[in-house]
Amino acid sequence: MTASSHPCCAHHAHHHELLVEDLRVRYRETFALDGVSFATSCGSCVALIGPNGAGKSTLLKAVAGLLPVTGGRILWRGTRVARWSREIAYLPQREEVDWRFPITVERVVRMGRYPQAGWWRPFSRADEAAINRAIELMDLSALRRRQISELSGGQQQRVFLARALAQEAHVFLLDEPFTGLDRNAKATLAATLRRIATEGRLVIAAHHELETVRGLYDEVLLLRRRAIAFGPVDEVFRDPLLDATFGRKEAACPTG
Amino acid sequence: MPDWLIEPFRHPFNQRALLAAVLIGCTNGYVSAFVVLRKSALKVGSLSHALLPGIAVAILVAGLNDWSAFLGSLFAALLIGLGSLAVSRGSRIDQDSALAILYTAAFSGGIILLRRLGVTREMDDWLFGNIMGLRDHDLWTVFWISAASLGVLTALHRPLLMTLFDAEVAATLGVPVRALHYLLLAILIVVLISSLQAVGCILAVGLLVTPAATLYLLTDSTHAMFWGGALLGGLAAAAAVLLGWWLNLEQGPAIVLVLGLLFLAAWIFSPKYGLLVKRGR
Numbered sequence: 001m002t003a004s005s006h007p008c009c010a011h012h013a014h015h016h017e018l019l020v021e022d023l024r025v026r027y028r029e030t031f032a033l034d035g036v037s038f039a040t041s042c043g044s045c046v047a048l049i050g051p052n053g054a055g056k057s058t059l060l061k062a063v064a065g066l067l068p069v070t071g072g073r074i075l076w077r078g079t080r081v082a083r084w085s086r087e088i089a090y091l092p093q094r095e096e097v098d099w100r101f102p103i104t105v106e107r108v109v110r111m112g113r114y115p116q117a118g119w120w121r122p123f124s125r126a127d128e129a130a131i132n133r134a135i136e137l138m139d140l141s142a143l144r145r146r147q148i149s150e151l152s153g154g155q156q157q158r159v160f161l162a163r164a165l166a167q168e169a170h171v172f173l174l175d176e177p178f179t180g181l182d183r184n185a186k187a188t189l190a191a192t193l194r195r196i197a198t199e200g201r202l203v204i205a206a207h208h209e210l211e212t213v214r215g216l217y218d219e220v221l222l223l224r225r226r227a228i229a230f231g232p233v234d235e236v237f238r239d240p241l242l243d244a245t246f247g248r249k250e251a252a253c254p255t256g
Numbered sequence: 257m258p259d260w261l262i263e264p265f266r267h268p269f270n271q272r273a274l275l276a277a278v279l280i281g282c283t284n285g286y287v288s289a290f291v292v293l294r295k296s297a298l299k300v301g302s303l304s305h306a307l308l309p310g311i312a313v314a315i316l317v318a319g320l321n322d323w324s325a326f327l328g329s330l331f332a333a334l335l336i337g338l339g340s341l342a343v344s345r346g347s348r349i350d351q352d353s354a355l356a357i358l359y360t361a362a363f364s365g366g367i368i369l370l371r372r373l374g375v376t377r378e379m380d381d382w383l384f385g386n387i388m389g390l391r392d393h394d395l396w397t398v399f400w401i402s403a404a405s406l407g408v409l410t411a412l413h414r415p416l417l418m419t420l421f422d423a424e425v426a427a428t429l430g431v432p433v434r435a436l437h438y439l440l441l442a443i444l445i446v447v448l449i450s451s452l453q454a455v456g457c458i459l460a461v462g463l464l465v466t467p468a469a470t471l472y473l474l475t476d477s478t479h480a481m482f483w484g485g486a487l488l489g490g491l492a493a494a495a496a497v498l499l500g501w502w503l504n505l506e507q508g509p510a511i512v513l514v515l516g517l518l519f520l521a522a523w524i525f526s527p528k529y530g531l532l533v534k535r536g537r
Contacts, residue, residue, distance in 0.1 A: 061424075064424075064428045065427070065428060066424055066427060066428065083427075083430075084427060084428050084429065084430050086429075086430070088428065089428070090424065090425060090428040091425075092422065092424055092425060096422075096424075097421075097422055098421070098422075101293065101420075101421050102293075102472065102475070102476045102477060102478050102481065103417075103421060103478060104476075107478075108421075111418050111421075111425075111426075111429065112429070114414065114415070114418060114426075114429045114430065114431065115429055115430050117414075119411070119412060119414060119415055120411065120414070147476050163425075167429065
């Protein structure tokens with residue numbers, strides 16, 4: 001497959017599998033992740049659910065290649081992810097980004113073409129086309145010359161998504177994408193993530209609003225340093241398992 | 257034209273000083289955008305002070321020549337930069353505190369040592385610069401440092417900017433983030449050393465922060481910050497050297513003072529981010 005085309009991978013899901021096996025990540029003396037395993041593939045929208053400090057961000061960063069893995073392995077399409085992969089996009093928490101940085105929406109999206117263009121090469125027609133398509137898809141055409149400091153939370157999140165689309169990533173790793181968004185922005189983002197997954201990409205998001213899990217995600221990974229459970233929402237997103245994840249008696253999951 | 261206006265241009269050492277001021281001002285102005293965008297002014301200030309003890313030790317060990325001063329200051333800056341990392345790693349002390357402790361202690365040692373070495377007259381030059389004392393080969397050193405650092409930074413502009421904006425995302429896109437951080441640090445130190453002769457190690461940080469900080473108040477474009485910073489640094493340095501001749505001012509401090517006044521003007525009058533606009537809102 002060439003870098004400039006992105007055939008829908010939902011049709012060959014078996015080729016586009018993300019396999020995490022017995023993953024361990026250690027910070028100094030303690031394990032942030034201790035033997036986490038799960039397997040999923042393109043076309044799915046996966047929620048990472050767990051209490052603070054359960055290792056959700058750590059898992060995302062490990063899959064993105066940002067953290068040294070102490071044990072186990074991560075396979076994407078059958079091969080180990082080396083330090084980074086053009087096919088895997090990482091979208092950090094919005095609070096971790098300096099939004100006063102003097103840069104326009106378009107320039108952030110253009111960064112997504114770095115893997116293709118490298119240090120010096122001028123952007124090709126294919127690069128420009130991918131950038132324009134990503135900006136249009138994320139409904140940012142009117143904002144492309146805007147400073148990122150002038151954007152709303154929902155728009156900021158869409159800029160990140162546009163960069164990942166320009167990158168032509170297959171796997172979207174999002175860290176708490178809904179945090180701090182207003183209701184409308186949350187609804188728009190949910191619809192956008194659904195579309196990105198339906199088009200044949202793999203979306204994995206750390207998520208902390210339990211009310212909104214159903215309807216948005218296909219699969220859930222309940223995480224508390226270990227994988228408590230992994231599977232389709234209907235099977236896994238249940239009170240006993242949630243109690244085990246959050247370590248408490250009262251149910252957090254609304255019945256429905 | 258009145259003779260007093262022209263007269264200074266006739267002397268070769270004045271011409272050298274003017275040329276050096278423009279080169280140093282431009283390079284520092286360009287590099288200052290990295291310092292401002294990385295919010296690392298404090299660290300740069302510490303490193304510039306770390307140059308002095310390096311020079312003192314170099315003079316003690318090898319006597320005063322250009323290479324000993326250059327290598328001594330380079331070594332001292334690296335030692336204190338890495339030392340602060342070593343002290344803060346796995347300790348309750350954060351890196352800024354460690355850096356402040358190390359550089360003030362080293363700086364004090366440097367002053368005591370320099371006095372004992374009997375180079376008191378030159379101490380002022382190390383502290384506050386002496387751009388009139390530049391010789392031909394000093395000018396060449398400044399030129400090569402400027403050309404090399406501007407060349408490297410321009411060539412690596414794309415990955416550097418991505419690293420500055422968000423190092424983690426840059427790493428997931430294949431940017432060699434760690435290597436670029438070290439490269440940037442090395443270039444910062446070399447540029448600091450090149451401006452030592454012009455403005456001295458105490459004022460050097462002013463030259464490495466003020467130009468881009470001024471532009472930051474005037475523009476939203478990173479390109480304008482880099483090249484505008486270079487332009488502003490070069491012009492301000494040249495203007496300060498000329499003012500120094502005509503008004504009989506010390507040139508090193510004049511450069512930093514002119515930059516400071518320009519910053520103040522931008523801080524008050526910037527059409528978008530100035531004090532007056534913010535008040536008016």
